[in-house]
Amino acid sequence: xxxxxxxxxxxxxxxxxxxxxxxxxxxxxxxxxxxxxxxxxxxxxxxxxxxxxxxxxxxxxxxxxxxxxxxxxxxxxxxxxxxxxxxxxxxxxxxxxxxxxxxxxxxxxxxxxxxxxxxxxxxxxxxxxxxxxxxxxxxxxxxxxxxxxxxxxxxxxxxxxxxxxxxxxxxxxxxxxxxxxxxxxxxxxxxxxxxxxxxxxxxxxxxxxxxxxxxxxxxxxxxxxxxxxxxxxxxxxxxxxxxxxxxxxxxxxxxxxxxxxxxxxxxxxxxxxxxxxxxxxxxxxxxxxxxxxxxxxxxxxxxxxxxx
Amino acid sequence: xxxxxxxxxxxxxxxxxxxxxxxxxxxxxxxxxxxxxxxxxxxxxxxxxxxxxxxxxxxxxxxxxxxxxxxxxxxxxxxxxxxxxxxxxxxxxxxxxxxxxxxxxxxxxxxxxxxxxxxxxxxxxxxxxxxxxxxxxxxxxxxxxxxxxxxxx
Numbered sequence: 465x466x467x468x469x470x471x472x473x474x475x476x477x478x479x480x481x482x483x484x485x486x487x488x489x490x491x492x493x494x495x496x497x498x499x500x501x502x503x504x505x506x507x508x509x510x511x512x513x514x515x516x517x518x519x520x521x522x523x524x525x526x527x528x529x530x531x532x533x534x535x536x537x538x539x540x541x542x543x544x545x546x547x548x549x550x551x552x553x554x555x556x557x558x559x560x561x562x563x564x565x566x567x568x569x570x571x572x573x574x575x576x577x578x579x580x581x582x583x584x585x586x587x588x589x590x591x592x593x594x595x596x597x598x599x600x601x602x603x604x605x606x607x608x609x610x611x612x613x614x615x616x617x618x619x620x621x622x623x624x625x626x627x628x629x630x631x632x633x634x635x636x637x638x639x640x641x642x643x644x645x646x647x648x649x650x651x652x653x654x655x656x657x658x659x660x661x662x663x664x665x666x667x668x669x670x671x672x673x674x675x676x677x678x679x680x681x682x683x684x685x686x687x688x689x690x691x692x693x694x695x696x697x698x699x700x701x702x703x704x705x706x707x708x709x710x711x712x713x714x715x716x717x718x719x720x721x722x723x724x725x726x727x728x729x730x731x732x733x734x735x736x737x738x739x740x741x742x743x744x745x746x747x748x749x750x751x752x753x754x755x756x757x758x759x760x761x762x763x764x765x766x767x768x769x770x771x772x
Numbered sequence: 773x774x775x776x777x778x779x780x781x782x783x784x785x786x787x788x789x790x791x792x793x794x795x796x797x798x799x800x801x802x803x804x805x806x807x808x809x810x811x812x813x814x815x816x817x818x819x820x821x822x823x824x825x826x827x828x829x830x831x832x833x834x835x836x837x838x839x840x841x842x843x844x845x846x847x848x849x850x851x852x853x854x855x856x857x858x859x860x861x862x863x864x865x866x867x868x869x870x871x872x873x874x875x876x877x878x879x880x881x882x883x884x885x886x887x888x889x890x891x892x893x894x895x896x897x898x899x900x901x902x903x904x905x906x907x908x909x910x911x912x913x914x915x916x917x918x919x920x921x922x923x924x925x
Binding site for chain 1: 807817828882886889890
């Protein structure tokens with residue numbers, strides 16, 4: 465059973481934050497009383513902008529956005545015939561640069577995407593390195609517990625079984641998201657999603673630049689839908705200055721996508737399996753070489769900005 | 773002061789447990805069960821949790837890639853399952869699936885995506901009240917069996 469175990473103090477502090485944000489005056493008074501006069505650097509003191517800034521009760525609407533996970537996108541990349549390129553990963557040593565909660569969260573997304581890529585291409589050694597990085601950042605963001613602590617052990621025990629490793633990584637993702645949701649830290653989930661998407665886009669754009677491949681270019685064009693949802697997801701938390709800045713960069717990339725031309729599928733495109741309903745308008749978007757270069761330049765700049 | 777701190781922290785913790793534990797447990801169970809129900813489709817790694825207020829509706833917008841078969845699985849606590857329905861609409865607001873359309877409540881929809889698209893999943897609670905319920909929306913994917921549905925033509 466997936467279970468998070470945290471120190472009682474950090475658990476209590478997190479719950480306190482939740483109630484402050486829920487607007488309970490009584491609890492707020494208690495929290496202030498309990499925190500007053502402490503000289504010890506506390507978790508609430510260093511919990512910067514990633515403290516729960518919003519929850520589903522305070523969001524502007526009841527619409528939730530989500531984007532395909534990095535592994536889903538990388539599966540399409542691998543199916544297109546792309547080979548693994550280690551140089552495209554964010555160096556694991558960069559982890560020491562991430563000191564703010566925002567940089568930790570966004571790079572947790574980046575490293576999780578890298579981990580997915582290593583997993584898919586069965587790069588076991590690198591997988592262990594990136595699993596350690598994601599585990600360290602998770603702990604650093606106070607998302608830790610019995611389950612996370614057991615991950616390293618399970619990975620060692622299953623290092624030769626790629627299916628088991630995939631299952632472990634999937635469980636880590638689900639557990640992290642559940643934990644963040646439970647603790648009204650959906651803004652952290654959104655930032656992580658942003659980091660994961662930027663890294664996936666960086667990898668596929670770089671590969672497309674080196675070896676232009678119709679399938680990969682189509683995959684980049686498909687991100688038109690993904691970036692729209694990512695922006696929708698992050699906009700719920702735009703009161704956070706760092707998220708607002710990230711949104712400006714993403715909207716700059718989205719503006720290129722707005723100029724893509726829609727084209728109908730060729731006549732020989734086959735439909736679904738027998739008995740399976742086919743959904744969609746049989747169209748796709750065309751990405752010119754110029755648009756690809758422009759996207760590559762902007763995504764590289766953004767990726768360097770968040771990882772450096 | 774130390775006593776006050778201990779007391780207030782304990783009180784807050786108890787309040788938090790009382791008000792949040794049931795919903796948290798619902799969400800975990802709903803997600804785990806939902807992932808199992810995706811079989812034989814491969815879980816895509818997205819943990820979509822929608823907390824639906826009784827009598828209200830909530831929307832979830834998801835992106836589906838061209839050329840794949842998908843299964844969208846809705847899962848919630850057993851008692852609430854009969855009081856929640858969902859429909860799926862495309863970007864032109866055309867209804868493509870309604871869980872209540874055939875008189876029998878369905879909790880999953882499978883389809884082939886012939887273009888990369890965003891679909892809106894609208895979850896509605898028919899229960900009257902003020903509580904929130906956790907609804908997990910899980911997505912599984914697989915390549916078409918005939919394998920002739922090439923993604924990029």
